[in-house]
Amino acid sequence: MDKFRIIIAGGGTGGHLFPAIAIGEEIKDRFPKAEIHFIGSDFGLEAKVFPVKDLLHTLLPIRGLQRGLSVGSILKNLILPYRILRSLLKVSTLFKEFDPTLVIGTGGYASALPLFMATIQKKSIPIVLQEQNSFPGITTRWFSKKANLICAAFKTDYLNVDNKLVITGNPIRSNIISGDRAMALKFYGMDIEKNTLFVFGGSQGSTVLNKSLGNIINQFDNQSIQVLWQTGDNDYNKYKKYKNNTIKIVPFINDMAAAYALSDLVICRSGALTLSEVTTCGKPSILIPFAAAAGNHQMKNAETLYQAGASILIEEKDLISNKLFKNINYLINNKNTLEKMSIAAKNLGKPNATKKITDHVIHMVSNV
Numbered sequence: 001m002d003k004f005r006i007i008i009a010g011g012g013t014g015g016h017l018f019p020a021i022a023i024g025e026e027i028k029d030r031f032p033k034a035e036i037h038f039i040g041s042d043f044g045l046e047a048k049v050f051p052v053k054d055l056l057h058t059l060l061p062i063r064g065l066q067r068g069l070s071v072g073s074i075l076k077n078l079i080l081p082y083r084i085l086r087s088l089l090k091v092s093t094l095f096k097e098f099d100p101t102l103v104i105g106t107g108g109y110a111s112a113l114p115l116f117m118a119t120i121q122k123k124s125i126p127i128v129l130q131e132q133n134s135f136p137g138i139t140t141r142w143f144s145k146k147a148n149l150i151c152a153a154f155k156t157d158y159l160n161v162d163n164k165l166v167i168t169g170n171p172i173r174s175n176i177i178s179g180d181r182a183m184a185l186k187f188y189g190m191d192i193e194k195n196t197l198f199v200f201g202g203s204q205g206s207t208v209l210n211k212s213l214g215n216i217i218n219q220f221d222n223q224s225i226q227v228l229w230q231t232g233d234n235d236y237n238k239y240k241k242y243k244n245n246t247i248k249i250v251p252f253i254n255d256m257a258a259a260y261a262l263s264d265l266v267i268c269r270s271g272a273l274t275l276s277e278v279t280t281c282g283k284p285s286i287l288i289p290f291a292a293a294a295g296n297h298q299m300k301n302a303e304t305l306y307q308a309g310a311s312i313l314i315e316e317k318d319l320i321s322n323k324l325f326k327n328i329n330y331l332i333n334n335k336n337t338l339e340k341m342s343i344a345a346k347n348l349g350k351p352n353a354t355k356k357i358t359d360h361v362i363h364m365v366s367n368v
Contacts, residue, residue, distance in 0.1 A: 003033050003034065003035070004031075004034055004035070004101040004102070004365045004368075005034070005035040005037070005098055005099060005100050005101050006024075006027065006034065006035070006036050006037070006100060006101060006102050006103070006104060006361070006365070007037050007038075007039060007094075007098065007100045007102075007103045007104070007114055007118075008020045008023060008024050008036060008037070008038050008039070008103075008104045008106065009038070009039040009040070009103065009104070009105050009106070009110060009111040009113075009114035009115065010039075010040070010104075010105060010106030010107050010108050010110060010111040010130075011039075011040035011041055011044040011045065011046035011106075011108050011110045011111075012040075012041055012043075012044040012045070012046075012108035012109055012110060013044070013045060013108065014045055014273065015107075015132055015271055015272055015273050016106050016107040016108035016111070016132070017040070017044065017045050017046050017049060017106075017108075018171070018173075018273060019106045019130055019132060019170060019171040019273070020038060020104070020106040020130075021038075021049070021053065021055070022171035022172070022173070022174075022354045023104060023106070023130065023171055023354060023357055023358060023361070024036045024038060024055070026171075026354045026355065026357075026358040027358055027361065027362075030358065030362070031362075035056070035098075036055075036056065037056050037057065037058065037094070037098055037100070038050060038055050038056065038057040038058075039057065039058050039059075039060065039091070039094070039110060039111070039114050040057060040058075040059055040060070040108075040110045041059060041060055041061075041062055041063060041108070041109065041110040042059045042060065042061050042062075042063075043062075043063040044108065044110060046059070046110075047059055058090065058091075058094055060086075060087040060090055060091070060110055060113065061083050061086050061087055061090075062083045062084060062086075062087040062109060062110060062113070063083065063109065084113070087113050088113055088117070091113050091114050091117045092117060095117050095118075095121065100118070100125060101125075101126075101365050101368055102125065102126045102127075102128065102361065102364060102365050102368065103115060103117075103118040103125055103126070103127050103128070104127075104128045104129075104130065104361065105127065105128070105129050105130070105139060105140075105143065106129075106130045106132075107129075107130070107131065107132065107137045107139050107140065108137075108139070109139075111139050112139050112142065112143075115127055115129075115139065115142075115143045115146075116143075119143075119146050126148040126149075126364050126365075126368060127143065127146060127147045127148055127149075128147065128148065128149045128150075128151065128357075128360070128361055128364065129143060129144065129147045129149070129150045129151070130150075130151045130152075130168075130171070130357060131150060131151070131152045131153065131156075132153050132170050132272035132273065132276075133153065133154070133272045133295075133297040133300070133301055134153075134154045134156060134297065134300035134301050134303070134304055135156070135158055135295045135296065135297040135300045135301075136152075136156060136158050136159055137294070137295075137297075138294075140159070141158070141159070144159050144161050145161070147161075147164065148164065148364065149164050149166065149360055149364065150164055150165045150166070151166055151168040151356075151357045151360060152165055152166070152167055152168065153167075153168070153169050153170040153272055153276060153350075153353070154167070154301070154304055155167055166356075166360065167350075168350065168353050168356040168357050168360070169276060169349070169350025169351075169352075169353030169356070170272055170273055170276035170350070170353055171353050171354040171357060172273060172276050172277050172280060172351075172353065172354070173256075173257075173277075174354070175257050176256065176257050176260065176277050176280060176281060177257065177260075177280060177281055177351065178257050179255070179257035179258040179259070179260055179261025179262070180258070180261060181261045181262050183258070184255075184258035184259065184261045184262040185262050187258065188228060188248050188262070189245075189248070190226050190228070190246075190248065190262065191226060191246075194224055194225065194226045194246070195224060195225050195226070195264045195265070195332045195333070196225075196226050196227070196228065196262050196263050196264050196265075197225055197226070197227045197228070197263065197264070197265050197266075197267065197328060197332060198227075198228045198259055198260070198262070198263035198265070198266050198267070199213055199227065199228070199229045199230065199266075199267045199268070200229075200230035200253070200259075200266075200267075200268055201230070201232060201268065201269055206232070206269060206288075206290075207234075207235060208288070208316055208319065209267065209268075209269070209288060210231050210232075210235045210238075210239060212288075212319050212321050212324050213227075213229060213267075213324075214238075214239055214242065215321035216321045216322070216324060216325040217229075217242045217247060218242075219325055220246065220247065221246075223329065223332075224333075225246070225328070225329075225332055226246040226247070226248070227246065227247045227248065228248050228250075228259060228262065228263070229242075229247065229248065229249045229250070230250055230251070230252060230253050230259075231249060231250070231251055232251060232252070233251045233252065236249070236250075236251035256277065260277065260278075260281040260283060261281075263283060264284070264332060264338060265283070265284050265285070265286070265328065265331055265332055265338065266278055266283045266284070266285045266286070267285070267286045267287075267288070267324075267328070268285060268287065268288075269287070269288060269289065269290050269298060270287045270288075270289045270290075270298040270299070270301045270302035270305075271290070271293075271298060271301070272297075272301055275287075275301055275302075275304075275305060276349070276350070276353070278305075278345060279305070279310065279345045279346065279348040279349035279350075280346075280349035280350070280351045281345075281349070282342045282343070282345050282346035282349065283342065283345055284310065284311065284331065284337075284338045284341035284342050284345065285305065285310065285311040285312075285341075285345070286311065286312045286313075286314060286324070286327055286328065286331070287302040287305060287306070287311045287312070287313050287314070288314050288315075288316060288319060289301070289302045289313070289315065289316070290316075291315070291316040291317070299315070304348070305344075305345065305348065308344045308345075308347070308348055309340065309341060309344040310341050310344035310345035310347075310348060311341065311345070312327055312331070314327070
């Protein structure tokens with residue numbers, strides 16, 4: 001049974017890619033003889049990550065539909081049918097050679113074709129979907145009826161598949177709760193006696209968050225607040241001038257466990273994996289959903305925390321800098337409120353998500 005073969009398809013962005021890798025690594029840790037083959041896109045983040053991590057993989061020459069009206073976007077859309085055909089041929093060949101026992105889809109345009117291929121095989125191949133968001137992605141919606149199991153991060157009213165939906169949480173990096181507060185504060189040269197605000201907009205940063213914080217950053221000078229601010233590479237040179245003894249500004253943070261450990265309050269977007277980390281770490285938060293997210297899924301993710309009392313939610317259209325400062329100042333100086341929000345966040349966290357998903361996968365392949 002430990003020699004089963006599993007295809008894990010997903011990518012394009014880290015939100016789809018990293019859950020795929022986490023599930024694959026958990027399976028391999030528990031069943032070293034299992035064969036795991038990842039499928040992604042030539043145009044996604046996985047094109048760089050898979051080779052670095054030395055993972056068995058196939059990249060498809062496929063990309064999502066371009067929404068712009070530029071000449072470049074139109075030309076890319078015109079050759080999309082050709083890309084789909086080439087990708088289907090590549091997936092078909094892989095299925096014949098690899099003969100998968102089960103297929104897992106974690107979302108993104110690279111996952112749809114392998115899932116489709118699994119549904120048209122003469123031999124029944126079970127399908128497991130892993131959905132990161134409160135509002136399911138298009139791939140999950142397409143294949144929810146045909147899937148044998150859907151492992152969801154949040155309870156959702158958008159899929160009528162209660163008999164095969166399990167709430168597992170999102171797979172996150174296993175060391176995310178291992179940060180040491182004292183060591184992290186020392187590393188950044190911060191004061192252990194001060195309240196610490198951690199601001200980030202994802203690995204690439206957020207122009208909207210950076211601009212709003214830049215407008216109020218000088219107001220922190222006379223407050224008992226210190227700030228760790230990840231700007232992203234693109235905006236770093238614009239905002240690094242605000243660095244001082246209490247404002248630490250960096251383009252990128254490798255050790256997110258340390259950043260969470262030192263923080264008393266987090267300001268961030270509401271991508272699924274970010275919120276999974278925030279809740280697992282039990283961090284109070286001010287959430288500013290990305291307004292252009294597909295299906296407005298970031299708003300729906302944020303509402304889950306807001307309704308539980310774990311966060312304050314500010315929409316982009318309401319992001320007035322003075323309003324942001326008032327919320328920060330109120331929360332950071334009200335320990336009782338922060339403690340209640342921390343407990344609410346922790347109650348939503350699911351640190352064993354990867355293990356639970358893998359348990360379901362193993363149970364399924366053992367019955368194939």
